[in-house]
Amino acid sequence: MKALIKITLKNGVLDPQGKAIENALGALGFDGVSGVRQGKLIELDLAASDAPAARAEVERMCQNLLANTVIENYSIELVN
Amino acid sequence: MKALIKITLKNGVLDPQGKAIENALGALGFDGVSGVRQGKLIELDLAASDAPAARAEVERMCQNLLANTVIENYSIELVN
Structure with missing residues (x-):
């Protein structure tokens, strides 16, 4: 069985990497x-x-690592 | 409109980060x-x-950046 895990920053947490992408796209x-x-x-x-x-x-696994x-x-x- | 972009390594490309996660899980x-x-x-x-x-x-955007x-x-x- 295959698992796909998406991990995202919570709202309100600063995301400098995302900001850099946004500036580069601009x-x-x-x-x-x-x-x-x-x-x-x-x-x-x-x-x-x-x-x-x-x-x-x-x-x-997500909780621990x-x-x-x-x-x-x-x-x-x-x-599946 | 919201876009969700999934970027994955191609098959056959080494993924040391994935390997490290696998070892840590083990x-x-x-x-x-x-x-x-x-x-x-x-x-x-x-x-x-x-x-x-x-x-x-x-x-x-994917192709260029x-x-x-x-x-x-x-x-x-x-x-949407």
Whole structure:
């Protein structure tokens, strides 16, 4: 089973990397772009084939290692 | 209109960051995890309200700045 984890900064947390992208897009002539935020995307393969168990395991991975839950949100998507 | 851009390394391109995550997960006792790949997730707001035009603009942004198309794939998702 494949898991796709999206990790994004919480609202209100400054995102200098996103701001840099926004400025660079403006400098390249892309107008009307705002609110750029950069996050992380982690794909992994799990041995578990039971969806609820797999989701619980990935949830624990996010809490323990993948996301900094003080400043980041995460969402988990399972793909068979 | 909101755009969500997923940027992932192409198959065959080494991903040391993903490998480090895989090793760390193993060290934390998460067994059966393999094929970890880390990518980028970029969210942005566009002034354009016409979906095909917005998609074309984001496509150009990916080609010109956001993705390194030699080693990375990207996918674009528009949200109204």
